[in-house]
Amino acid sequence: MLRIAVPNKGTLSGPAAQMLQEAGYRQRSDPKDLLCRDVANDVEFFYLRPRDIATYVGSGDLDLGITGRDLLIDAESDAEELLDLGFGKATFRFAAVPGSLKGSEPGDLAGLRVATAYPGVMQRYLAEHGVTAEVIRLDGAVENAIRLGVADVIADVVETGATLRQAGLETLGEPILRSSAVLIRRAGSDTGNAGFKQLLRRLQGVLVARRYVMLAYDVRADSLDAAVALTPGIESPTISPLHREGWVAVQAMVLREEMHRIMDELYDVGARAILVTDIHACRL
Ligand SMILES: Nc1ncnc2c1ncn2[C@@H]1O[C@H](COP(=O)(O)OP(=O)(O)OP(=O)(O)O)[C@@H](O)[C@H]1O
Ligand SMILES: O=P(O)(O)OC[C@H]1O[C@H](OP(=O)(O)OP(=O)(O)O)[C@H](O)[C@@H]1O
Ligand SMILES: [Mg+2]
Secondary structure: OEEEEEEOOOOOHHHHHHHHHHOOOOOOOOOOOOEEEEOOOOEEEEEEOHHHHHHHHHOOOOOEEEEEHHHHHHHOOOEEEEEEOOOOOEEEEEEEOOOOOOOOOHHHHOOOEEEEOOHHHHHHHHHHHOOOOEEEEOOOOOOHHHHOOOOOEEEEEEOOOHHHHHOOOEEEEEEEEEEOEEEEEEOOOOOOOHHHHHHHHHHHHHHHHHHEEEEEEEEEHHHHHHHHHHOOOOOOOEEEEOOOOOEEEEEEEEEHHHHHHHHHHHHHOOOEEEEEEEOOOOOO
16 A cells, blocks of 8 residues: 655645545545545555655655655655645745845855754755855744844745745845655655556646646638647647538647637637636546
8 A cells, every 4th residue: 555645734735635636536534634544546645744754755654745845855864856746836045134144145144143944955055055154943933033133044935925024034145945845755766566656647637637728719721720830739639620611620738827828819810719628637
């Protein structure tokens, strides 16, 4: 039975369970449950602190896990990223009181106190840039550390930036890393068995179903080439004859973020009855 770690709380918890459900796996019905067995798919889900997940997967006690890229790096465990799951996107950045630092180059951190809940990420960054700074390890509400005189600069997760603004801080330099939820396994472990492959294919199917929509339209046969150039699909669009002579119907997958531009351009080349439908699941 495949054993998979899923965040039990926090930002990643809801979207991770949602994605697994969309992929056809059973999820817990009570948020207090720490285990959920999906007998039909031969998978067991363990609900754990997202910060601990890379430790369980790195040690080989669990086969796979869902956690944040930043948490994976911070754990310094023997786990590695298999698939970017596309949710829980955030950057990890330095922030300080505006004008309080010499500059925003890595070298400008030399000798300063950096407060963070991600000391592993921070130590790695400092070592990579050959900078010596003091890392102050905190659990959360890191933005307060500067106000309270504990640190000169913080390094924290930034999503909307609202927390930083409210604390009167501004970001410094480029993001230290870009994070999102990722599927992880023990480094180099064998993911060739049927259960692994099924999970991976299903999650990739959910990702595609979220990124793409199905576009259908009618167009005159003599404008078909121009229309198909706008909607080449993933392999090739489906063209069906229409009862009305000289017209055909076309179906193709297009990126959700491009659908409105493509619909406008299709209309301009003469396409009509342009319809968009969601894709609920797919295997490409
Ligand atoms: N707005 C956000 N705040 C915190 N973490 C976020 C946010 N958006 C995405 N994440 C990601 O979620 C993961 C952190 O989740 P975690 O559950 O440890 O903290 P949390 O969501 O802040 O919950 P809590 O602080 O209540 O424990 C990281 O991978 C982080 O990059
Ligand atoms: O850029 P934003 O959209 O404001 O989100 C990022 C903030 O949210 C998280 O804090 P959280 O509320 O989880 O509190 P914590 O620091 O105690 O974890 C994170 O640590 C940042 O402080
Ligand atoms: Mg938090």
